[in-house]
Amino acid sequence: MEEKMKRSKNLLRKGAALAAMSTVLVSQVPLINAFAYGEADVSQSTFKQDTDNSADFQNWLSNVWQGGEKAYAQTENVALTPGSDAADLNFSWYSAGKGTPAVKVWKDGSKSSAKVVTGNAEAISAENWQGKSYSAANKVNIADYFEENTQYHYQYTDNYTGDDSIWSAEYDYTTKATDKFSVILTGDPQVGASGSSSDYSANDASVARDAYNWNKTMQQALKTCPDASFLLSAGDQINQSGATKDNDKKTRESEYAGYLYPSVFRSLPIAATIGNHDMAGSDYSAHFNNPNSEDKLGSTAAGSDFYFNYGDVLFISLNSNNRNQEEHRTFMNKAVASNPDAKWKVVIFHSDIYGSGQPHADTDAATNRIVFAPLMDEFNIDICLTGHDHTFSRSYQILDGNVVDYDISSGSVTNPDGTLYITTGSGSGSKYYNLLNYTPYYIAERTNACLPSFSTIDFSSGSLTIKTYDYNGNKYADDFTINKTNTDMSVDEVINNAEALINGTEVNYTEDSMNSLKDALSALKQIKAAYTTASDPMIADITTNYGKDTDRVSGYGSVKNAADKSTSESGKSVNRFKKGVSTLLDKTIYIQAQEGAQAQLADYKSENAPKIDAKALEDAKTAVVNAINALTVQDDNDTVTEPSAPAEVSSADNSSTDNSSTDNGKAPQTGDNMLARVYACMAAAAAGIGAVIVGIRKKEDICER
Numbered sequence: 001m002e003e004k005m006k007r008s009k010n011l012l013r014k015g016a017a018l019a020a021m022s023t024v025l026v027s028q029v030p031l032i033n034a035f036a037y038g039e040a041d042v043s044q045s046t047f048k049q050d051t052d053n054s055a056d057f058q059n060w061l062s063n064v065w066q067g068g069e070k071a072y073a074q075t076e077n078v079a080l081t082p083g084s085d086a087a088d089l090n091f092s093w094y095s096a097g098k099g100t101p102a103v104k105v106w107k108d109g110s111k112s113s114a115k116v117v118t119g120n121a122e123a124i125s126a127e128n129w130q131g132k133s134y135s136a137a138n139k140v141n142i143a144d145y146f147e148e149n150t151q152y153h154y155q156y157t158d159n160y161t162g163d164d165s166i167w168s169a170e171y172d173y174t175t176k177a178t179d180k181f182s183v184i185l186t187g188d189p190q191v192g193a194s195g196s197s198s199d200y201s202a203n204d205a206s207v208a209r210d211a212y213n214w215n216k217t218m219q220q221a222l223k224t225c226p227d228a229s230f231l232l233s234a235g236d237q238i239n240q241s242g243a244t245k246d247n248d249k250k251t252r253e254s255e256y257a258g259y260l261y262p263s264v265f266r267s268l269p270i271a272a273t274i275g276n277h278d279m280a281g282s283d284y285s286a287h288f289n290n291p292n293s294e295d296k297l298g299s300t301a302a303g304s305d306f307y308f309n310y311g312d313v314l315f316i317s318l319n320s321n322n323r324n325q326e327e328h329r330t331f332m333n334k335a336v337a338s339n340p341d342a343k344w345k346v347v348i349f350h351s352d353i354y355g356s357g358q359p360h361a362d363t364d365a366a367t368n369r370i371v372f373a374p375l376m377d378e379f380n381i382d383i384c385l386t387g388h389d390h391t392f393s394r395s396y397q398i399l400d401g402n403v404v405d406y407d408i409s410s411g412s413v414t415n416p417d418g419t420l421y422i423t424t425g426s427g428s429g430s431k432y433y434n435l436l437n438y439t440p441y442y443i444a445e446r447t448n449a450c451l452p453s454f455s456t457i458d459f460s461s462g463s464l465t466i467k468t469y470d471y472n473g474n475k476y477a478d479d480f481t482i483n484k485t486n487t488d489m490s491v492d493e494v495i496n497n498a499e500a501l502i503n504g505t506e507v508n509y510t511e512d513s514m515n516s517l518k519d520a521l522s523a524l525k526q527i528k529a530a531y532t533t534a535s536d537p538m539i540a541d542i543t544t545n546y547g548k549d550t551d552r553v554s555g556y557g558s559v560k561n562a563a564d565k566s567t568s569e570s571g572k573s574v575n576r577f578k579k580g581v582s583t584l585l586d587k588t589i590y591i592q593a594q595e596g597a598q599a600q601l602a603d604y605k606s607e608n609a610p611k612i613d614a615k616a617l618e619d620a621k622t623a624v625v626n627a628i629n630a631l632t633v634q635d636d637n638d639t640v641t642e643p644s645a646p647a648e649v650s651s652a653d654n655s656s657t658d659n660s661s662t663d664n665g666k667a668p669q670t671g672d673n674m675l676a677r678v679y680a681c682m683a684a685a686a687a688g689i690g691a692v693i694v695g696i697r698k699k700e701d702i703c704e705r
Contacts, residue, residue, distance in 0.1 A: 057209070073128060073130035077093065079288055089173070097159065101121050102165070119140030180459065184231045185231075187350075207257075234350055238256060249283070274317075278302050279321040313344045318372070328372070353386060363576045364575060365389075376419045377419070380493075383457075393445065394446070394466075398420075399418035405614050406614045413483070417491055447477055462485065502514065509631045
């Protein structure tokens with residue numbers, strides 16, 4: 001009943017607003033790419049040398065990293081992670097001994113009434129190159145405690161024994177608002193990737209260099225966005241991908257000392273997704289205490305998918321190292337059910353499935369596109385955040401591989417269909433990649449200016465804005481905003497609502513009004529069918545064979561068998577599935593990308609790209625909604641009293657300033673609009689009012705209690 005009420009209420013307000021929105025859409029916008037922030041040949045980058053030659057770096061190296069506090073040995077630094085929602089907070093840290101871990105937390109000025117929460121110590125055996133050994137990964141979760149916009153202090157202990165416990169130093173944690181807030185986004189700090197002759201040693205220069213720049217990035221990020229609620233990391237926190245040899249494990253722990261070094265992390269929670277360099281070691285899950293991961297869906301050795309809610313925003317982190325689409329779908333269903341009315345749905349994973357970096361975007365990442373892109377469409381994800389490319393890119397709105405050609409010349413779009421894909425650059429400058437030597441049709445902007453970078457994302461009930469900067473605080477890419485109003489509905493939502501009414505039995509509608517709805521729905525479905533990718537046989541193939549000897553994929557999206565690989569004109573093997581294997585790749589790569597000398601495609605025209613006429617799509621959606629609003633009830637002369645809609649019904653959805661389809665806040669009446677009356681009946685029934693008789697009707701069971 002509640003679902004029916006929501007559906008009826010929402011549909012009443014769509015028609016006029018959707019009609020108004022369609023006037024700002026242009027059906028044949030050329031796919032023009034903006035390169036305002038530059039492309040670079042990474043072989044010419046002097047960033048590594050510039051760091052090594054910096055007096056500030058050398059001073060820090062001698063007095064902080066290797067001397068003084070010996071930061072390079074501190075793999076045990078505490079990491080905060082988001083809890084299930086804003087009232088929760090999770091903690092994790094290493095210790096030499098195994099006891100009963102605990103966190104003591106209190107509001108500013110109220111230490112005498114501090115709350116002590118104990119947790120669990122997981123047995124580990126870890127060592128870094130500096131000779132420190134650890135036997136426990138301590139986890140503490142504090143739930144339903146934190147209030148908005150409040151300053152707290154906390155301490156932690158490896159072994160809680162009551163009043164004689166030995167506590168850490170005091171740290172601050174200040175909560176933010178949840179109705180309007182900001183987060184920081186980074187990708188691929190990959191500490192240790194810059195390389196040095198001293199790798200596999202206590203004085204590993206690559207870890208030092210990358211930790212130094214990573215710290216600078218995070219310091220600038222907090223300066224640029226001082227009220228950030230948490231950090232979203234798109235993966236590859238560290239560089240060492242192997243985790244079987246003792247020396248590799250020691251390197252990983254030394255690299256984690258570099259990743260966790262920034263002092264901002266004692267007060268800024270980290271939501272770190274699993275990258276391909278993180279995936280092999282259990283040290284990832286030992287260092288981070290991620291929420292809602294207990295089902296272990298999407299698992300590899302490092303960990304699994306997780307999600308959390310912050311106000312009206314649902315954040316979903318997927319482990320893209322796991323190619324079992326069905327596991328991720330099960331997990332996403334659970335995540336969405338935790339906040340079904342979320343205003344924004346954000347997904348973050350490592351693989352750059354719609355990126356623009358030369359090593360990955362149209363090769364191994366394309367394999368992962370087969371698995372993950374359909375999930376973004378299925379769950380109507382607003383923005384998908386990825387890494388792996390070590391270059392920054394922003395896509396157009398992408399729906400089933402198609403660019404939805406909204407006019408985005410203003411740097412914004414309102415109530416769009418499709419998903420916006422962001423690929424982050426390097427968070428530390430440890431490694432850069434060149435851009436593809438052609439511009440994928442789906443890319444709206446890209447840059448690889450060879451400087452560490454970060455983004456901020458501002459959320460409110462009506463908008464989402466992403467801004468990107470380098471580690472000096474200068475703009476690194478254009479700002480972009482998605483606006484959303486209370487009239488927002490995706491194509492699938494419009495279709496599902498219309499089909500529910502056509503197939504419903506609660507009300508008898510006139511044949512003419514129902515036929516109008518059926519005709520409008522048929523037209524919308526035809527548009528959808530024209531841009532929908534045919535069933536992709538590779539989805540089931542990858543999912544079914546994942547992890548088996550019959551798996552046609554190896555590593556992080558590499559094509560295992562030579563017979564499956566694409567081949568250039570010169571006969572060189574290309575690390576992606578050949579044309580004809582995947583319908584999605586045929587559509588999103590082989591319409592545009594060619595191998596070898598044809599890569600830049602001088603004769604390529606944007607009109608050949610997979611593209612959706614946004615105006616036609618919005619007009620068709622509007623026609624369906626208008627037809628729904630125009631449904632009239634069959635008159636069989638069995639007339640009874642019709643009550644007016646209760647006041648609370650017309651005001652229930654009027655918190656928004658958008659009243660385009662209401663008349664002074666009253667429910668619209670389009671012809672003999674039965675929807676309004678059905679909703680009034682449902683509202684009355686839900687409120688416990690006695691049997692309500694609705695309008696001119698034939699069935700006596702329209703109103704159910």
